[in-house]
Amino acid sequence: MRKLLTFFLLYFYGITVNAQTAQVLPSDTVPAIIHYKTENGITKFSSELRPLRPIAGAPAPFYTYFWEFGDGGFSFEESPSHILRYDSIMVRLFATNNYDDGKRPPTRPKPIIRPPGPKPTVAKPMLASNGGYNLFKMGGNIEMKTNCMPKPGDDMMLVLGYRNKIENGQNNLNGTLAILYNDVEFSQNNFELAEARTYHNEKKSDLKSLLNTAFLKNKNQEPVYYASSEKHFSLSPVEKVLLKDQAKAFKSQQSWKFENLQQNEERFVFMHFKTTPEMLKDTNAVVRIAGAFIPDNPLVETEFFTLELQIVASHDPNKMVLRKSRMNYRFTGKNRELTYKVRFQNTGKGPAKKIDVGVNISEVFDPTTLKVVKTKPEVANCDSAYANQSCLKTSFSADSVHFVFTNIYLPGMQQKGVKDADSTQGFVEYKIKFKEKPPKLPIKSGAAIVFDKNEPIYTNRAVGRFKMGLSPGIIVGYGFPFETDNGNYLNGKNFVLGASLSPYATHRYYWQVELYFNSFKENTYQVPIATEVRKDTVMNGVAYQILDKKHYQTTKVSTINAVPLQMRYNINKYLGAGAGALVALDLYHRTSDELRYRLRTINAQGVAIEVDHNRNLGRVNENFSDLRVSFFADIQLGLVRVGPALGFRYIFDPKTNNNRMSTYVSWKF
Template structure:
């Protein structure tokens, strides 16, 4: 009994310890609400945050979806429902500076109470204008995409008074999954609509106008009738935009009144296959196409950085994957550093310090956008909000002075966007850089607080392919045939390698070599034998035995590792595989004959044997070589030492090559 008790206690203790260290990431938010005088107040209980060593204090950001088309980004929002119908409330909480996953979202059914005197739904208390860019559509996400997590996207649209249309019908579209990436980054798991929007087929995109016979007022509508098509210019515009994305979804809307705002809620699952490069920027694009051609069509682009963890202070390099072949000294790179004051009070000064990679020319740096928008300090009067740019040889400081940037935990601050800012700049290379990653990082100081360090934005060059031609002397050689091993062959081949590699890289090669027919004497015999040919007696004076061989060999280098010491010297090693595509052997006997009466002499040739083989005699030779010249891209000369372990044959070969 005692022998069984001990293992049981060990197992029980293991499970107890396991239960104590189980992560709380799977615990969903617990939503609570109270209603008073028709106003519903929400709050939530979330799992404890787990600080990351060295990072600022962790905190949650919130996105509430109230189930009636309203939403809020506040922690404890207020909402007024216009109906007492049961609805589902959702909370999407994002854990910033936390080492775990965000709390799962679990919808909670509620039965709201509407105001006794009737009321108009509101988004949240003190919620600012959603349409900050002034357009008819806008997108806002609750968080940056993280591989394997979900992400909410609010798609807002409205009928501006400037449209001059009391009621507006049209089509909305969301375009996602950039073709720039091989894998899909998003899956649209659910689209929740609250204003009668219906799914639309975007392929026809056939909006037009027609004039009824008894009316002079045109009627605008959407139709699947192929004769009623979208105007050519609009078709081109939409198709040109959509071609950059793999996926698209559309909805029809109707009866959008002047100054009315509506919202779609799009729930995306970021795929585990999402590019793991946390410097990459993915795009989504919203499209607004009214039926009335007099109302402007609009596009809204949202750029999101893929993240490994949620952090409001980030450095982003747009188009971080570059084609090295088309990169020149004049290429301009765009960086954006985002920052957020997460403190309890406002910041009056923000110093964004950026280390500049050695490949850049600091003199070419120019600021393109900032938030808050400020003028340069050179042209500012005393005490005016301004931006000072201090350039060094390997760093630059963007100093926002005399500003007012509210803190996220500041009393009375309900708009998280007001606590955020950014600086965007462009910079050029000193000269065409080497094909190496370009790394930059930033440190952000709010007033006199400790610096907050961002991620490193890394620019990488795509591999690219570089074809080449090879003209060689002394190789390749036919497999396992001593008659050709020392044959000095001139061959033409082709190579394929990454474009302009900096150090270590792979390369494959292919050669096609046709050997000329080689005939050699095997034996010669002098004799006095008699024979009869066409009833005429002859004496055989001499018999020669010749062998003729013709081989067509293909040679390939399926495995080769190369290393460029610099742009003028490179070395490599690998294996050369030889395969006879065609192998023909002919045994021929040649006779010298004299007539029996000694008057005449003749020569007689006879083929004793002939054989053909295909795809025979596979052989592999090891080699090492060195190249001199423009070894990355351009012409160079190489010397290659080959050793055949099967025949113990070794030899030197030389070649010239040109990589494009």
């Protein structure tokens, strides 16, 4: 009795503890709460977010931030300061939870009213130095940055910055700004542009007016390009081709006209993208978003900026990416070069001086072809570095390669005084070739990153996959009747000609369909009858004696044969096996009956004469009269993936219990 009482006490205690625990778990639906305080015309922002929930075995979780201040300004800092340009603005915070097993905190815009007092003076209406972020790190007129990698069904913010560099030599610049998204190589749309917020009177325009540029020649036979909407706008031939090529690569686009862009002025457009739930589920795939800066002045070059974004299942700053992970196997050979990029970020409280990026290399690659393309931080090769110089050492083992950054200084995100998250990030990008044409199987690679002497951080697995591709083929067979299964068709031909369709060069299981040319068969055979020989008969006034009477039946059949369902398996490149169903359908079936007589008569000279006489009894026509299904299994020898092969097929018809064997030659292209 005491044990039973103890059991119930422990049971109810467990329910109470679990209920209390469930109450204190942070809700994913709690939005980010924005706090602010203004002093001396400068507003300091901070936030209140739900507690993070660590993932077992992962590094400590943390938030990254993207602030949009509602006046054209922004920041990626945790607690930024900003000078308000307007009396009232709408501030948004997009917080991203890294290494956290919950959802991102929802964004709730917060209206901010500037307190009374003198308005601050700002020399340039929008400069990144206004508590914002130095976006232009590549030195161009256009640059873009997102607050996170795209996650299916989640939101993503993109800031597009454009400027008029001093090098342009133009005091005021007009032109077009465009954003291109949803790669044509993917059947589904990956993004929806929910909203685009502009703050410098940018007006929506039609990019087609630039793509449909007219072409004329002047008297000197020099090409002149202009757009129908702009009298003085011109595109060089190269720029026109580049713009059209960029537009063709994407299914969706949006563009704006901008005016009076002052020298050294920076402007920003904020785009709220919703990643569709149907987004490509391959979390190793890379999607692109491209921006275009198209000035009206032909003396200023048209510029493009492309972001390569990896689709993710969770937000993690340490990632491995394979560019163009979907490959066409037909055109993949020994000299095909793949490009990998391993990104890493120091999320600690102090700087990292040594970073070891270990990558496992698939056996299909040739390690001697590996080339380091680019690194961040940019360092020399250790083989040519002087003592204590920052350098990169590349070393190989049996199935891996290690990229070791030595004598570097990579700040930590939690380090005091570090505000630029980009300064805590790095990467190594390399290219590598195949040993030979690889098997048509997924190619998987992963990385482990060690900061100084800490525990390794493991990245996702970058997977390269081959597109299915289609392989047509021809089939020539003998001994496979492919005709109506009628026992009276004794003289049917055993030669067939057909075609097949299957995935290209599959290494394992795959489906295949086959279709054979219509066969036409005509047969005449005798039908047994009880012969009643009459002694005489009269035809056309002449008396005859019936010597013989036979009943013959003639059939004409047109049949189509197909294999709508067949599973095959390539054991290796020389041996394959398969099983499936063969369907035969009679498109046309005609049956006619005839009586054939042997007659004898006596002519006027008294000589006996024998003659033949036929009498038609009628005919019957039927369409789609018979459908037959047989089952088969076969083996193939030869180049079973691509090329010629010899096959042996056993067929069984369960309706008639007919067993047949056939041999055929197939050739896949």
